Amino acid sequence: MTDRHPGFSTLAVHAGAQPDPTTGARATPIYQTTSFVFNDADHAASLFGLQAFGNIYTRIGNPTNAVLEERVAALEGGTAALAVASGHAAQVVVFQQLLMPGDEIIAARKLYGGSINQFTHAFKSFGWNVAWADSDDVASFERAVTPHTKAIFIESIANPSGSITDIEAIAAVARKAGVPLIVDNTLATPYLIRPIDHGADIVVHSLTKFLGGHGNSLGGIIVDAGTFDWSKDNKYPMLSEPRPEYHGIKLQETFGNFAFAIACRVLGLRDLGPALSPFNAFMILTGIETLPLRMQKHCENAKAVAEFLAGHPKVAAVNYAGLASDRYNNLARKYAPKGAGAVFTFSLKDGYDAGVNLVSNLKLFSHLANVGDTRSLVIHPASTTHSQLDDAAKVKSGAAPDVVRLSIGIEDKEDLIADLEQALTA
Amino acid sequence: MNHDAYDDNYIRAILNSVKSIAMVGASPVNVRPSYFAFKYLAQRGYDMIPVNPGHVGKSLLGKPFVASLADIDRPIDMIDIFRNSSHIMPVVDEALKLSPLPKVIWMQLGARDDAAAEKAEAAGIKVVMNRCPKIEYGRLSSEISWMGVNSRTLSSKRAPIPTQGMRLSLNRMSVGGGETAASDRAAKNKSEP
Structure with a gap:
């Protein structure tokens, strides 16, 4: 008899969780504790030496967080995961394992503005360099490869433009260059796109968005696909060389196909410190249980709103890959057949001022800097999330001055359309 | 037999049935993967036998090293080979001379020799x-889930308590007064209407 492969919705509810051994509690308990007692001195030494599986201190691991980690790893089809305090923390921890001063990453220009800032400014002070490439031009990634390149970074569905990235084509470039492909899958969630199935080696998320889904808890996660051979060219000494922090252990040799997730935990999280609160892990876990249902509704509503806007006389353009006329519709059909997500942009014929007016006239949409909430959200990226970019970079990242970004919630779509209608005519 | 992917039931049946495991290439150096695995499996109740000709005369966690499989004085259920792929075949040849034969030959992470497997x-x-x-x-056992690893298993049953279970402990600190005094008072009030 072969093992059954549980479906996505079953994994969303069950993966990683089990009734509590001590109390029988069925919901995952919030282990709100800093530390865990050792059985004896030998047990303590085994845990510190990475010889035993177990809990030491919540900065390194926590049982509530571990349930979240296994659940997202299962949903993404990865071998292991590590939860951290935010999506930004996930990126710092990932790159700390891969980059030494003087090394480079190639990143898509169409990225969340916060990531562009992090890569451009914060990473510069670590001596990590970024080369930018165009997600719509695979050859631009190929051209950017140098002997210092250590990774390629893209978003599956780009924020704010909602465009779909050809993951398989860029994965082929990464394979040829001998570097891992990292995919930020925040806007798609594994319900819509599983980047590992298309060649990604590492997946990162801001859990704050659709996975948590209720706009109440920050979190980030790193998923190890278990696909990359870190020891091949000794390009990744954190994984392949004896680690002085652990008396000479080689992580890939010891942990095999989940060594990257272990490195992120025992070298990244341990030493950089961005631990996720167990309370936030609990809130996000509860959100994930309804991820499939919510994403269906998010996508259904987003398509209806995009269609309404596309037919409105005051709207100049709608960029939603779920529309048949959109330039990314073919990629959406290939990578996200269940729906093209719920974050997209549109522009108004009367430009910047009309966009500002629209935002202030809306009554149901909330004007704030987040996406992936149950509530519908609106923002003007050029003056907020992408404000630190110059005008040319704004256009290239999909945040031109006349563009308004929507994140469509799970309200009744008729009410969302009515709100946009009154705001457009007000 | 497909050696690219194993059904969980295949692995589960092996780990549930074997009792004695000879580990070829076991290292006494406590940062080597073989040491980790040896210690872990010994703690889970397997009868572990370290095989390494370079360490005869020494012990690994109280178990004396032997030089070769032929030097083991009892039947071995499983041979766990901690050697590179190029060193697998001679170990398998040696294993095939044993009587009784081992039930399982296990090659460590990174080690694979399809010809030896076929033999x-x-x-x-x-x-x-x-x-x-x-x-x-x-x-x-889902114990590895503590490390955020995808165990690829699900269960709605209460997990076994990871230690030996709760027992009456003679070492608990007892707190004087309090509860006892209050219940004494209550009993006293009852008997004095």
């Missing part, structure tokens, strides 16, 4: 390649 399987021996028994045990 062992022809003799009725089950083979696992490029896996670690510690990781597989931890995964199938």
